[in-house]
Amino acid sequence: MTATLPDLTEQARHTSPRAGAVPDTAAHALTGRRRIAFAAYVDENYLPGFLTLLRSLALTNPGLCEDFVVLYDDLRPSSVARIRALHPRIVLRPVDAGHYDSYAKGDQHNYLVRKAYFILDVFRIRDYDTVITLDTDMVVLGDLGELLRLREGLAAVPQFFHGRHKLNSGLLVIQREYLTDAFCARLDETGRTGAYELDKHDQGILNAVLDGEFTRLDARYNFVKRRLSGDLEVPEDVAILHFTGRHKPWQGGEAGYARAEERWHEYEMTDDEFRAAFAALPAGAGVHHDLLVHLGTAHVARTGDPETARRVASAHIAAGEYQEAVDVLGRVRLTVDDSAGHEVLGHALMSVSRYDEARTHLLLAAADPGRAAVACARLAQIAWVHGRDDEARRHANTGLSVDPTHRPSRIWAERTRPGAALPGQQQGAPEDQLAHVAFYMERQGNAGDKLLPESVRQAFGADTTSRRWHPVHAHRLFDRAALERVNARRGLVIGGGGLFIPDTMPNGASGWQWNVSDEALRAIDVPIVVYAVGFNAFDGQSYRARRFAESLRLLVERSAFFGLRNHGSIEKVRAMLPAALRDKVRFQPCPTTVARHIVPGWSDPVRRQDTVLLNAAYDRAGLRFGHDYGHFLAETAKAVRAIGERAEVRCVAHALEDERIAFDLRREHGISLPVIPMYDYDNDRIRETYADTRLVVGMRGHAGMIPFGLGTPIVSLISHPKMAYFLRDIGRPEWGVSVHDRDLGAVLTERALGILDDHEATVADVHARQAELWEVTRENAAEIKALLDR
Template sequence: MTITTSAPVSAPTADASALTGKRRIAFASFVDENYLPGFLTLLRSLALSNPDICEDFLVLHDGLRPDSVARIRALHPRVVFRRVNAGHYDAYEKGDQDNYLVRKAYFILDVFRIRDYDTVITLDTDMVVLGPIAELLTLRQGFGAVPQFFFNDMNRKFNSGLLVIQKEFLTDEFCARIDEVGRSGAYELDKHDQGILNAILDGDYLKLDPRYNFVKRRLSGDRPVPEDTSILHFTGRHKPWQGGESGYGQAQERWAEYELTDAELHAAFLAKSGLHRDLLIHYGTPHVHRTRDATTARKVALARIGLGDFQAAVDVLEQADLPVDDAWAHEVYGHALMSVSRYDEARAQLLLATAAPNRAATAFSRLAQTAWVQGDDAAARAYALEGLTVDPTHRASRLWHQRTTGVPEQQSGSAGDQLAHVAFYMDRQGNAGDKLLPESVRLAVGGEDTSARRWHSVHAHRLFDEAALRRVNARRGLVIGGGGLFIPDTMPNGNSAWQWNVPDELLERIDVPVAVFAVGFNAFDGQSYRAERFRSSLRLLVEKSSFFGLRNHGSIEKVRAMLPAHLHDKVRFQPCPTTVTRQMVSGWQDPAVREDTILVNAAYDRAGLRFGHDYGYFLGQMAAAVRELGKLAEVKCVAHSLDDEKLAFDLRREHGISLPVIGMYDFDNPQILDLYARTKLVIGMRGHAGMIPFGCGTPIVSLISHPKMAYFLRDIERPQWGVSVHDRDLAARLLEAAGALLGDHAASVADVHGRQQELWKVTEANAAELRTVFGG
């Protein structure tokens, strides 16, 4: 394996979902002007019946008016328009070549030409969604449909109004079969697209419950719609928006429930619970603009904050009329303002929020955070104590009180002998991987002495002000790293839009050499930055740096894409120093004997971005894997943070599996390294649940829910050591990977050592260059 330190990366930037294996799901309908009223009602019913679901909705069409497009966009935030190849189906044999509706019935078959989704759910535009359909989104295999009501030939035939199509059918080969049958006419001509698909599959399909495609004809005689109906399908010539058909009055009434104006839809949706944040933002924003409603503004702002779009949260709250006594709205407003570095305004809003007992503890903790960010430990401590007085169990208030209590002054050697170090310095009971990072960076850059005698600590999350600038400029250089500092939401600020809270004008005035060392681009699949602010700060940082090293080539690709071409070559490869721990720690001794254990880690921060609709599936697969892994060694759950213990809780509750839990969040750095060095195998979802044990010489398998995991494995040329949390055969693949590593454990350890040696060569070369940069 050859790893270059500065040559441009030739491989194209990989799509994040391709790296994580996250399933891409979409709904799809063919829509024309005649069926537009039905489709608009379908969209409204989908939102109101399933307010927690929002996936891409593919609108296949053969031409729509601009006002029709606008009406569709108003009802769904993730619409994707795709024009069908209408002429393609003219060669098909049809029952009535002159009927334009018959011709258009085939256009939905264009859905099989889609290649950028794993699961596509088609819905006819004469359907209305009345109940939950989340189960359809969890289907992972097969071709799902409901058997047709009439003449179903022992359920061999299905109604094509609803289809759940998996990626193995979204292929050129399947399209060729459609064309072959369509052109030959070897199907029920009067069934159009449905006839072709039934001819191809010939009964080999996943039979879904009729409630997912409950045809109107089941209700002849004006029978009521069954309560458990999820999707009602108005088959036949007479459509609801055309007046309906005699004998189906109760069915028609259910459809009419969703004939709403946009304002009525917004109000009805916002009255529900469990709202998907994309829909909440899409419907809530115009509702606030129209009504200035404070409750809706607060909900929309929280959704924006959850997406890391803090300025948009501020914007929507600025449109609302916030009553003085609406403490929750003021608390959220204060949160949004502090996240864009409008600290004085944030303080005013948060003080208003402290008046309500049920919001006071959170408001005081945010006031403590704001004071701490601005460098006022005494005020932060006082606010945190107020929060604990209101609620002695309040975790955030306790954290800020601990962070500001008994903090020793930094010991100092001669300032001219020190390097300043911008990093995220983790609190007690914080993420174990982040605890280890600052010390690892110092070992890699400056050798054995990682103490305050040689290093001046600068917490990345505190506002870098004039006093901080003076202190840095008094040192012989500045190191920034490591960790995933290029992420927008851990401790947001409006100055840089990444983790270091540094205004541009102060960054420009740093006059000592600057080295960015092993920083990662840590955005999740589906997460974004305030693009312009981040790009501007990033460009200035690269221009300012004497050395700019990122910890994987995936981050290099992402960052180079945001920079002008002349800066690309400044972006270098510097592995995370935790991956070469054995090489850096003085007197390191590999264990003579390892414990017969397998440590398993799962991460739960931003769980929606990690698991999507697949958490239940993931948990079931992990249960199956843990049972089998237990035959190879004792399996234990290792928790880098408190939330990671959820894996053990859920396995016990859902599957009756009990695992010992190791609270690594309480460990110091030597204990972290010792545990990972002594085990046989680590199966981890956090980045540093892979990189730290690897650095200790221990074999790893990564549970990939974030692109950075795949980036690391790609860099060390061992992609087989990773399995997506979404993989269809997760348990089997995990067992295969673990079995291969444990089968000849000595060889696996030797392989880890060999991979690590290549990363150490890069680190040594970069460290030598930095000694020249810093003059020491």
């Protein structure tokens, strides 16, 4: 049984750079995430076949949307436009046609023979880790997921007539080790000497070079039509049907293959028919964001279909594209009883701070019992953002009355219960207090986010209570009353955590987590200290940057001190600023990484439990794992078994969803791990747990930084650039391993056992690395104190 996550293919997308977006272009080098592409050689003669291939791929594999490299030499602009209309991630790459003129060929003057070699240009591509080639006379009929999970060698289906020694080159799954100059040189040498079957063209060269050394795929991935001679039915398990030979379906076909050609003609349709067919796919089909937006938006523009508009808008929201969601739903007419449409539009509108309009649509949605819980939770959120806790609690309780199991409604009911508000807003003398903007997490929230506000305060002194601190929840609207309270304090501290991220409690005021307008930001007249904030874009995620960039620029201008928690974040933020502001962006390590120096009364453990704590994260799972979750799980199982012979391995869950690693290891690999529900711990217990173990293997940023700060050795499972940023900052990149690493299990085992074998020395190394961060923190503290004492 293969482990899967239902949302992985939908989320596993590379967001192509767009106007106003800030992509993390080097992120894949840090995370090791595999870049995958399809490829085909296309010319005018084979264009009808390629268009049908694209349609069949989208309709049978709607969850896949990798780059599709089109190798070409003579495509007209109108043909390129037709191709682009069917797929959002077409990469055009002209072939070096003259390169193949020196090859020995069976018929030098036949233009089709000459073009048969052009697909070999695929081996000159250097932008991807895996490339899957498809002939343009193919049609996709089934799931191709297995091909994208292949990680080694060059894979193909053996030829139908030649046993298993020779491959059919119609479909190739090529890994990076073959996308090299050295392999291209071998192809060129064979082609120029003619030491291959000349009548087999590119296929002949590949078979001569490989000499049987390729990974065999099942015939269903390149099922040649000759297997169906006599008008046989296409077997149900065929994933790719290949119309080899001279007679192509778009040219009239061939006698004796009517049933096979019927399958090809199923996908011969107009663009409008194709988009309508794609829009009609069931909601549970795991449709990929990019395909849905590309095809669905055009379908909505032509038809005004509200159901498709709602699905496209939901895809935009899932990707943090809130204004785009508003725009697409604004193009259709929603009836009063379209509760689903009103709920999605309300969600989009509140995410761009159009709160009054959002309330109207959410109230309409709440009239439907099937949508009431979700709509009421969003109404509660809007009321809470505006400081109306009683109203928020009423909406949350209404949601719970409809669905007692609805977690968001329960969260808002708990957050707004009497006595649950942030303490201390009237305690202590204002002139002695610092205001503190942070994300204040509930008791059963993410463990790292719970610890952060207190850790930031500890960096400023032992007193973290309301006597010295005035809390400002980042997600609440920073209105005039909040501004007046802040301006009555000594200064304003903003941090820590990855506040520079657009899709956690989104708002249209700033484009990042603090819900502050430019007008309010300009009106703050006390010193502003931005402290250990992170720029938290995932590999494959980009920021709609205009509003964020404007707010960021103003924040840097207005700040007396602007410190980011790693140099990777510094690079990204500086790139968004004018030259005059870039030097204001400074390095300030996350205070959790120096916890031993700032937690009052801290003493290092004399002895630790003989345990290893394992953490895995599942938020934005597709961006973390891509197509490699099954590989990650299997390799982790190998490591857990090996490490478990030396120490007890336990699962530590920062958030409730982190427990999934324990469920999946048990279900898929028969491994049972005890679970530590750290999301339910207070801050002291979080620190005690991490200080009392010998090693933490963690995927969340603070599953690395918190134990490190307490002197506990770590190995980071890198699925986000920030993990690599931190390890790079402390000069220990070897303490990380990518979740995509081909040999993840062996590498993780080797590093973990090495740390356990030499534990005392590794702890000393952690202390030494931490001392450097502490020195930076102390120097910054002296500067910040002077700024606040002016």
